[in-house]
Amino acid sequence: MPEMLFYEKPVPLSNITHADWKLDRSELRYEFADKINSVVLAGIEFVEASKDYPIVFAKAGEEDVPVALLGLRATGNLYLDAKGHWLPDHYVPAFVRRYPFVLADGPGPEPVVCIDEAYSGFSQTQGEPLFENGETQPILTKAMEFLGEFQRQFDRTKRFVSVLKANDLMTEVSATVKDENAAETHLKGLMVVDEKKL
Numbered sequence: 001m002p003e004m005l006f007y008e009k010p011v012p013l014s015n016i017t018h019a020d021w022k023l024d025r026s027e028l029r030y031e032f033a034d035k036i037n038s039v040v041l042a043g044i045e046f047v048e049a050s051k052d053y054p055i056v057f058a059k060a061g062e063e064d065v066p067v068a069l070l071g072l073r074a075t076g077n078l079y080l081d082a083k084g085h086w087l088p089d090h091y092v093p094a095f096v097r098r099y100p101f102v103l104a105d106g107p108g109p110e111p112v113v114c115i116d117e118a119y120s121g122f123s124q125t126q127g128e129p130l131f132e133n134g135e136t137q138p139i140l141t142k143a144m145e146f147l148g149e150f151q152r153q154f155d156r157t158k159r160f161v162s163v164l165k166a167n168d169l170m171t172e173v174s175a176t177v178k179d180e181n182a183a184e185t186h187l188k189g190l191m192v193v194d195e196k197k198l
Helices: 043-049 138-166
Strands: 010-012 038-040 055-060 063-069 101-104 112-116 170-178 184-193
Touching: 010 101, 043 063, 043 138, 063 138, 101 138
Parallel strands: none
Antiparallel strands: 010 112, 038 063, 055 063, 055 184, 101 112, 170 184
């Protein structure tokens, strides 16, 4: 999974280094996601996400992963307005909602919670504290729970995709799309579930 898709400065979270850091979520803005054209989905999101986005399977390293298409060009998210807000009444994928937190491989068997230190919502003056006297505070506890649940659901999704592939239930598709200026975009290398084989 492309974990660090829009993370500029990911570092392990520390109750020492980030002891006085606060997170301000008073205005949810997603400008960090303005250059992406797709985002990974967990299977549990398919029903809600499919109301707003085409869902296909794309290569992420060695894996085929389900993604919501957010744009047709190599870069560009069509679901953000000029101020960085997600379009109203559109599902915001969990992969995006977990930002600025992320799980990463650590030296041991357990993943490490990381943050994007470049995120503008972090400060030492405004927002809710991540730690107090070295102890995790509610905003961080919720974020960590969300990360854990997203990872569990994504692991289930990987098993689901493995079953689809093992039973030859996926097929490659390509498409040519024209925008309002008649400029063509060619989509290739995407996979979908082969409905005829189901």
